[in-house]
Amino acid sequence: MNYLTLSRRLALIGLCLLPTAGWAADAVQVSDAWTRATPGQATSSAVYLTIVSAQADAVVAATTPIAAASLHLHQMLNGIGQMRAVERVAITAATPFHFAPMGYHIMVTGLKAPLKPGDHFPLTLNFEKAGPVTVAVTVRPLRESTPMTPMSGMDAMPGMSNMDMPK
Amino acid sequence: MTNYLKTLGYGFAIALFALLAYTAYTRFAGTASNAGVVGGPFTLIDQNGRTVTDKDFKGRWLIVYFGYTHCPDACPTALNNIGATLDQLGAKRSRVTPIFITIDPARDTAATLKSYVASFGPEFVGLTGSDAAITAAEQAYHVYAAKHPTTDGGYDMDHSSVLYVMDPDGRFVTNFADETDPATLAERLKSLIP
Ligand SMILES: [Cu+2]
Numbered sequence: 001m002n003y004l005t006l007s008r009r010l011a012l013i014g015l016c017l018l019p020t021a022g023w024a025a026d027a028v029q030v031s032d033a034w035t036r037a038t039p040g041q042a043t044s045s046a047v048y049l050t051i052v053s054a055q056a057d058a059v060v061a062a063t064t065p066i067a068a069a070s071l072h073l074h075q076m077l078n079g080i081g082q083m084r085a086v087e088r089v090a091i092t093a094a095t096p097f098h099f100a101p102m103g104y105h106i107m108v109t110g111l112k113a114p115l116k117p118g119d120h121f122p123l124t125l126n127f128e129k130a131g132p133v134t135v136a137v138t139v140r141p142l143r144e145s146t147p148m149t150p151m152s153g154m155d156a157m158p159g160m161s162n163m164d165m166p167k
Numbered sequence: 168m169t170n171y172l173k174t175l176g177y178g179f180a181i182a183l184f185a186l187l188a189y190t191a192y193t194r195f196a197g198t199a200s201n202a203g204v205v206g207g208p209f210t211l212i213d214q215n216g217r218t219v220t221d222k223d224f225k226g227r228w229l230i231v232y233f234g235y236t237h238c239p240d241a242c243p244t245a246l247n248n249i250g251a252t253l254d255q256l257g258a259k260r261s262r263v264t265p266i267f268i269t270i271d272p273a274r275d276t277a278a279t280l281k282s283y284v285a286s287f288g289p290e291f292v293g294l295t296g297s298d299a300a301i302t303a304a305e306q307a308y309h310v311y312a313a314k315h316p317t318t319d320g321g322y323d324m325d326h327s328s329v330l331y332v333m334d335p336d337g338r339f340v341t342n343f344a345d346e347t348d349p350a351t352l353a354e355r356l357k358s359l360i361p
Binding site for chain 1 (some may be wrong): 180203218236237238239240241243244246247251254279280281282283284285286287288293311315318319321323325326328346
């Protein structure tokens with residue numbers, strides 16, 4: 001085997017790898033990340049977003065440089081609302097999963113400064129398989145922050161996919 | 168002998184159930200005398216630090232909601248919905264006062280409530296008070312509230328999340344789930360307010 005053949009082989013391997021690498025980067029899409037402007041002196045807020053993952057995966061942690069962050073689920077049980085930390089949020093393959101009001105949210109606590117409409121801050125989600133994905137969270141005005149809210153969780157019915165938040 | 172033990176077991180189970188049911192009933196319904204009645208007299212402190220009672224709101228339609236300012240999801244959703252509802256009431260808006268009563272008086276002082284409620288609309292009233300006064304208000308409205316400790320050493324509140332509509336005589340009219348959409352709420356209020 002001479003040198004030229006080897007380099008050709010390597011180039012071929014490289015060509016095969018490139019699209020694969022591109023696919024891996026797009027394997028998880030996190031979009032429409034937003035939170036509300038903080039009312040009064042509130043130092044916590046809930047971040048909402050939509051996840052589409054090509055493969056079955058799970059969110060296992062969230063971090064942001066501006067505050068402590070954790071995965072939360074809000075549930076109604078017999079008319080009583082309760083918020084609980086969860087360790088893992090499973091994401092079904094190729095199915096939009098919504099973190100949305102009155103369901104799953106990423107709780108940020110101990111904010112050092114109020115969140116003002118139009119602000120942005122980075123938030124990193126850690127996926128079990130895909131690893132870390134960082135998005136910019138948009139701070140929406142308090143009073144216009146929940147225009148049309150998709151149900152939190154995955155789209156159970158196919159017809160519900162058109163409830164995705166507008167860009 | 169086996170039958171005797173069985174009967175004893177059933178008897179014990181029934182007694183335990185009755186005790187649990189009674190405990191749950193008294194926790195939710197307060198005293199038996201106000202069972203079934205929502206609302207009633209209260210003496211609390213408003214967002215300006217003034218002592219107010221239910222009588223101060225006579226003559227006004229009220230939307231009463233219990234929550235706490237450290238609540239980032241359910242409470243802002245409910246208060247946003249109330250604010251958006253007011254925006255759709257037209258001329259009848261001036262007859263309605265939205266009231267936010269804290270279930271977390273230890274952290275929600277009058278000063279904390281002042282900037283918090285103002286964020287949702289100019290006519291919002293925020294009420295706090297002593298633990299006893301808040302507990303009395305919770306019982307009057309059949310509101311459940313309990314601390315749930317968090318891993319960071321703080322706490323969240325588990326709580327009933329309901330909007331109560333009271334008429335100008337302070338009588339309960341109807342209630343809505345916290346996530347009822349503002350258009351539905353506004354339509355209902357417009358038909359209720361003459
Ligand atoms: Cu939370």
